[in-house]
Amino acid sequence: MALTSKPLTAATWPAFARLVEKHHGIFGGCWCISFHLEPGENKRMAGQYRELKEARVREGRAHAALVFEGRDAVGWCQFGPTAELPNIRSKKEYEKGQRTLPDWRITCFFVDRERRGGGIASRALREALGYIAAAGGGTVEAYPEDYSDKRTSNSFLCSGTLGMFEKAGFQKARKIAMRRWVVVRQVPPRGSGRAAN
Numbered sequence: 001m002a003l004t005s006k007p008l009t010a011a012t013w014p015a016f017a018r019l020v021e022k023h024h025g026i027f028g029g030c031w032c033i034s035f036h037l038e039p040g041e042n043k044r045m046a047g048q049y050r051e052l053k054e055a056r057v058r059e060g061r062a063h064a065a066l067v068f069e070g071r072d073a074v075g076w077c078q079f080g081p082t083a084e085l086p087n088i089r090s091k092k093e094y095e096k097g098q099r100t101l102p103d104w105r106i107t108c109f110f111v112d113r114e115r116r117g118g119g120i121a122s123r124a125l126r127e128a129l130g131y132i133a134a135a136g137g138g139t140v141e142a143y144p145e146d147y148s149d150k151r152t153s154n155s156f157l158c159s160g161t162l163g164m165f166e167k168a169g170f171q172k173a174r175k176i177a178m179r180r181w182v183v184v185r186q187v188p189p190r191g192s193g194r195a196a197n
Contacts, residue, residue: 001069003120005127008064008076013057015073016066017050019112025049026110027158032078035085035107036062065127067120075111077124077160079104079132079140088143089159090176097174102184103138108158121160125168129187137189142170145179 006012020026031049036056056062063080066073078085085105088094106128109121132140146162162172162181170183 003074003123004068005123006066006068007131008057008062008066010058012066012073013054015068015071016057016064016076017054019073019076019110020050023110023113032064032076032108032110035078035087035105037087039087063131065124065131067124067127069115073112074115075120075124076109077106077121077128078108079106079128081105082141090143090180093176094143094182097176102141104132104140104187106140106142106160109160110158122164122167125160125164129168129185130190132187133190137187140170140185140187141173142183143176143180144183146181147179 008016020031025031029049031053033049033053033056036052053062061080061084062078063084064076064078067075081103082101082105085107088105088107106125109124111120111124129140132138142160142165144160144162144165148161148163159180162183165183165185166172168185170185173182173184175181
């Protein structure tokens with residue numbers, strides 16, 4: 001069945017929630033909320049995270065490119081304006097070299113365990129860049145892991161791989177942890193004559 005994409009909205013929330021529930025809340029009941037939270041906000045129960053995430057989605061304060069196979073969501077790429085996603089990994093090291101904040105952040109991916117290794121994360125990234133272009137484009141940052149010299153579980157790489165981002169046109173800016181990089185790309189607004197993906 002062909003893959004399609006839709007943004008995370010109140011209309012697609014049920015499909016998103018079914019995928020999260022299938023994986024028992026993902027990452028210990030995170031519900032893909034931790035990057036939204038300020039320090040001190042992340043000591044809650046999984047049910048509370050679900051409520052927080054759903055409220056943000058319904059208010060238009062949580063964004064993701066969902067990849068669908070038929071009616072079922074099989075993966076996503078979370079993105080949003082920087083103010084919407086203040087909590088990133090290795091933040092202390094990140095802030096040491098920070099000059100200006102990006103317009104957008106891409107913070108995490110999730111793919112159904114039955115569909116991993118099939119290019120769904122790459123598809124979700126392309127779709128997220130398209131949604132960013134449609135919203136006016138700008139500077140986009142992400143924080144992928146470089147495991148090119150070592151095998152690791154796909155479920156561990158929730159920030160995406162360095163190679164995937166480089167194939168999508170991102171450039172390495174600086175290293176903020178042993179395997180974590182800040183990567184950057186300029187995305188032109190849709191209609192500017194240049195493709196976002």
